[in-house]
Amino acid sequence: MDSTPLHMRPERSFQGLILTLQRYWADHGCVILQPYDMEVGAGTFHPATTLRALGPKHWNAAYVQPSRRPKDGRYGENPNRLQHYYQFQVILKPSPSDIQDLYLKSLAAIGVDAALHDIRFVEDDWESPTLGAWGLGWECWCDGMEVSQFTYFQQVAGVECAPVAGELTYGLERLAMYVQGVENVYDLNFNGREGSDKVTYGDVFLQAEQEYSRHNFEHADTAMLFEQFKMAEGACRKYLDAGWEGGKKERHLMALPAYDQCIKASHVFNLLDARGVISVTERQSYILRVRELAKACGEAWIKTEAGGV
């Protein structure tokens, strides 16, 4: 740590925090991926997690994933809530027996001293109705604050995980606020510089939060979105059907492009939900529709090479 220049230290720099985590997990054998180039609600949606969690092959990866939760927008006025934020995602398959220790050491790497802080694993059963996924694990607390989610995937996209993958998700902004000792997310020091060189999280994202809040709650074109949902749903099905080699359900050749459409449908649904144009009853049926897509993609994935065929 001492050799780390000041502006790269996790307790001073948001990007320093990210880079430290990347380096740490790279040192522990993870493939460091870049964010998936689509709008997703959480790092779990990245095919490197959702799909790679399935099948028998070993897989260790870590990446930052910008995550969009249209409903959580607060026009930049709430110090803790964002409609766009970063998750740091680690997926280890099969889950190593020392995964808790690995996680705790990663906290130490970003400056959370376990002798000084109260770190706790508090029950949190994870379930994603849209992904047809569930797992058991914890919220990881540091001094009463949830800084990560820790899940042993049991089922994803309707398919049993064999072997089970361990998933770690760090809420980066929250963690950075904690280690930087900042009360408002927009005050985070992004680049670790001081004075006129300093760039804050607000400098980077405040305008975006304001604009997207307007968009998500007031202006998102619902007619277009309804149409997009249908189109994505249709395209997903079409690609899935077309992907079965020789029309037999033995080998699939287009699981990833089909899954992209599932991601698309899910995000469009989130936008529609934020606009308040989906009733409670409809809501359930939309979630089910996305889940059906996710399940079909999972079924296809395990018939691909990376899925274990």
Add this chain to the structure above:
Amino acid sequence: MPDLLLELFSEEIPARMQAKAADDLRKMVTDKLVAEGLVYDGAKSFATPRRLALTIHGLPARQPDLKDERKGPKVGAPDAAVQGFLKAAGLKSLDEATIQKDPKKGDFYVALIEKAGRPAIDVIAEIIPVIIRTFPWPKAMRWGELSAKPGALQWVRPLHSIVATFGMETEEPDVVTFDVAGIKAGQMTRGHRFMAPAEFSVRRFEDYEAKLFDAKVVLDPQRRRDIILADAKELAFAQGFELIEDQGLLDEVSGLVEWPVVLMGSFDESFLSIPGEVIRATIRSNQKCFVVNDPKTGKLANRFILVANIEASDGGKAIVAGNERVIRARLSDAKFFYETDLKNWKENSLDERLKKFEGVTFHRELGSQGRRVARIGRLAAEIAPLVGADVEKTKRAAKLMKADLLTEIVGEFPEVQGVMGKHYALAQGEDPSVAQAIEDHYKPQGPNDRVPNDPVSIAVALADKIDTLAGFWAIDEKPTGSKDPYALRRAALGVIRLVLDNNLRLPLYSKFSAVAIGPFLAMPKMREVARQMNLLEIIAKEEISPKAKMAFIEALKETTSTASVNAIADEAVPVGRKILDDLLSFFADRLKVQLREQGARHDLVDAVFALEGQDDLLMIVRRVEALGKFLDTDDGKNLLAGTKRASNILAIEEKKDKHTFDGAPDASLFVADEEKQLARAIDEVKREAGDAVAKENFEAAMTAMAKLRPAVDAFFDKVKVNDDDSKVRENRLKLLNEIRAATRAVADFSRIQD
């Protein structure tokens, strides 16, 4: 006698599962041991976030030898029978069997089978892996490399190590040899995750518990609870505050730490403008911290108490600061929600807000929350005059009382429902009794909860519960055994307490049952229609096609339109009546339970319920009370004895003659003076007791009853019932029947035990 020590060391076990898991472990192991003939002196189990532990002491070192006698064929039986016997008994030849003499039936062979008991440690080594593999966790999981294989071990979270030792106090114990999914039982464990992570070896329970304590683990959850409670109280007291105790939170928190360290933090005083219930809910459910009162004001103070799992190197400063930061953020959110709610409550019209309820399902078969609110409103308006409540205020309260379910705060913290409705209603200038009714309509929630006494509150609280009961009865979702997912027993008990504590006259059946059950009358019919369309099955399955669901909703709409409801109402009425009868007997059962818990004799309760048409809870209770007092007097006891004697004689003679002795006795057939006196007394008592009962003066009715006693006693003393003259006999039996009839004015005496 040897002892067993078992520890199952895992990753963090959810707090809410620990107590039951410890219990299950103890029960499963001891049951299995006893079944194997291994009885023990004592067993105790413990749970911490990372381990389940069990100690069983006073086990025998070996199973007892089993001796069994197997009866064989007669001496000289065919060879096939002999061979079969030898095989079954495991004997080589008949030389190993003995012959038992039987002079009557003939001598026969007997095999003495002796099964030597096995060493207890071997039995234990067999038992425990099975228990681990079949352990009833509410939710279990697979993990790691082995999870790829079918039949992989499941545990609540990954299981890491097992301690299992068996041996005498004075000797080095043996490790019980077994392994589960590659985890070998041994005698190594670990202490606190951060303060003492090194492995160490344990021998038996005494050194296990002590070494754990040295390694910063308090094994016994009760001890952790005691530490937390005592330290929290002291810490609050030292600062001039008073801990608000919270058993549920205490239980949870003690399951989150192995080494409790109690610390106090504070938050900005300006947050105290948020209602106290919200502050408490925020701090409790999100942060699992306690709040404290300022004894001077009786209100919440701007402090909280947290329980950490570590003795931090800075004495806890960083931990407190961290928790304060989170609580500040949480309270900012809560404040924002509260203020947003207040604004929405003021700006949007009530009707506009309530419209949202149309889209909120209360229960799949009972329709939307909107319909429910409307139903409760009508029912509450019906109840209002019966409990002295202003009808308009009641209607207003009923309309408003669920509205807070749509607010941000209640969305975030469901436990503040009702209270928030009151705050918002008051802020908007609603009538205070309307506002109070919003909070109180959920009450009483349990046997120790407050019972509302404002008439408006009573009316809506009753309506809310009765609607729920009637609705679930109509769709036949009644509580069974220990299953009561909609808390219907609690609802019925709530009605009973509301009625009794407020001395309400509320005949359940006659007064407003029709209004309560009416809206549901179409329900069974509706279910039938749905069933015929095969839609319920489709809905019940997870995979429901949107089209089928739409069809179902349409069907519901159709059958509940006013016209069709009327059309099927005639058919539904008998069904509704049956439902009501059933619901009332449910009330009767709950009342019995309630009265019994208060110490009333259950036979007296039965004696009153045995009378026809008892649907007025208050009158039932009054009768039971008066009856109890009366039976404590000599008059009461003797009258009871006399009445029973009359009943017994009647029962015998009715059986003999195969008919009852109803009807008035013929005065001209009276012979003895005692007969005439008894007849007079009965007439008098009937009249007086009847008048008193009509005036609901049960004490007076009992006093009147007492007058019957000397006449009854004299009659039995002097008069022979079974006279030789059959007419006189029949007339006397009729007179006895009259005694029974007279006492039925207050209770069915035959149900009363001596």
